[in-house]
Amino acid sequence: MNNIQDEFISTVSHELRTPLTSIRGFSQTLLSSWDKLDEESKKRFVSIIEEQSNRLINLVENILAVSRINADKPILKEVDVNAVIEKVLPLISQKYKKHRLVTQFETKIPTVRLDEDKFQQIITNLLDNACKYSEEESSVTIKTLFSDCENVKIVIKDEGVGIKFEDLEKIFDKFVRLETHLTSKAQGNGLGLYITKNLVEIMGGKISVTSELNKGTEFTLEFPFFNEEEALKCFHQC
Ligand SMILES: Nc1ncnc2c1ncn2[C@@H]1O[C@H](COP(=O)(O)OP(=O)(O)O)[C@@H](O)[C@H]1O
Numbered sequence: 001m002n003n004i005q006d007e008f009i010s011t012v013s014h015e016l017r018t019p020l021t022s023i024r025g026f027s028q029t030l031l032s033s034w035d036k037l038d039e040e041s042k043k044r045f046v047s048i049i050e051e052q053s054n055r056l057i058n059l060v061e062n063i064l065a066v067s068r069i070n071a072d073k074p075i076l077k078e079v080d081v082n083a084v085i086e087k088v089l090p091l092i093s094q095k096y097k098k099h100r101l102v103t104q105f106e107t108k109i110p111t112v113r114l115d116e117d118k119f120q121q122i123i124t125n126l127l128d129n130a131c132k133y134s135e136e137e138s139s140v141t142i143k144t145l146f147s148d149c150e151n152v153k154i155v156i157k158d159e160g161v162g163i164k165f166e167d168l169e170k171i172f173d174k175f176v177r178l179e180t181h182l183t184s185k186a187q188g189n190g191l192g193l194y195i196t197k198n199l200v201e202i203m204g205g206k207i208s209v210t211s212e213l214n215k216g217t218e219f220t221l222e223f224p225f226f227n228e229e230e231a232l233k234c235f236h237q238c
């Protein structure tokens, strides 16, 4: 346990130090050479400072989310998953203006006992990744269904860079980021899927992934629903 904690602290410190060193370096250069620098360079340095500050803020928010995973008990109530997804979509399309977000909702989906905030965070993380690791103008599809009378499924599919089979297990570990031309361009710290998987599991759900390199990736969430009336109706149909 201590070893895991030590390793976590040392990784976090390293992740914090990198942007901080860059912020300090560029601030010092701006201060010491203000009169010698042209406008263009000043602007470039300030925008690096801004970018690195954002990176720090995201990192700190994610570290707090990691530390809260086991501390915050989920507040469960009956949730309409389609409605929550509808709430998240505008935030994603605002950030990724050029992606096509497609919804395929099962309209008669039963409610699921979930913590709405945590479920919202899960959907946000997966949609954010789907857009971040795919090209502009490509489609990201989010589909809801209940196919087996026991689980509600949510499928998030993109047409992006994809993930090699041997890397699929790793992506849910802390601080793992795979090498792709989009990972170096896109901001991230490799904590999103770790947080996502933990949040899914503390609410009794499952997460799985399939992917093909350069074709796209599909994440599937499954949550059991316990609404007896719905289950009976569904059994009659099966
Ligand atoms: N939809 C996706 N398509 C391709 N690669 C993905 C996708 N989602 C996650 N990954 C890979 O898994 C890694 C871990 O994801 P995550 O924990 O959300 O970290 P981050 O987004 O901060 O890099 C990413 O860096 C990326 O390499």
Ligand SMILES: [Mg+2]
Pocket (backbone or CB within 6 Å): 125, 128, 129, 188, 192, 193
């Ligand atoms: Mg992410």
